Amino acid sequence: MSEEPQLPPIPAIGDVLDRKDDMKEFKYTLYECLECGERNTRDFIEGDFVFKIFDGKKCENCNSNKYIIKKIYAEFKKSKKGKKKK
Numbered sequence: 584m585s586e587e588p589q590l591p592p593i594p595a596i597g598d599v600l601d602r603k604d605d606m607k608e609f610k611y612t613l614y615e616c617l618e619c620g621e622r623n624t625r626d627f628i629e630g631d632f633v634f635k636i637f638d639g640k641k642c643e644n645c646n647s648n649k650y651i652i653k654k655i656y657a658e659f660k661k662s663k664k665g666k667k668k669k
């Protein structure tokens with residue numbers, strides 16, 4: 584029996600990739616003040632991971648500057664064409 588299934592090329596994937604061409608992935612980090620639990624988000628920084636504790640700027644609520652990362656997530660946004668980097 585030589586019934587190796589022959590997978591045809593999947594045009595749908597290329598199609599999706601094409602459409603995503605002008606979509607850019609933006610990563611964000613959701614973090615929480617260790618003292619009062621105030622939540623904020625900032626741009627993802629290389630080396631961020633969930634449960635990482637880091638020093639940030641002083642919390643507006645409690646003046647602590649210790650934060651813990653709760654979540655890292657990504658959003659796809661359309662990159663603005665023709666807009667050059669500053």
Ligand SMILES: [Zn+2]
Pocket residue numbers: 616617618619620621642643644645646647
């Ligand atoms: Zn706080």
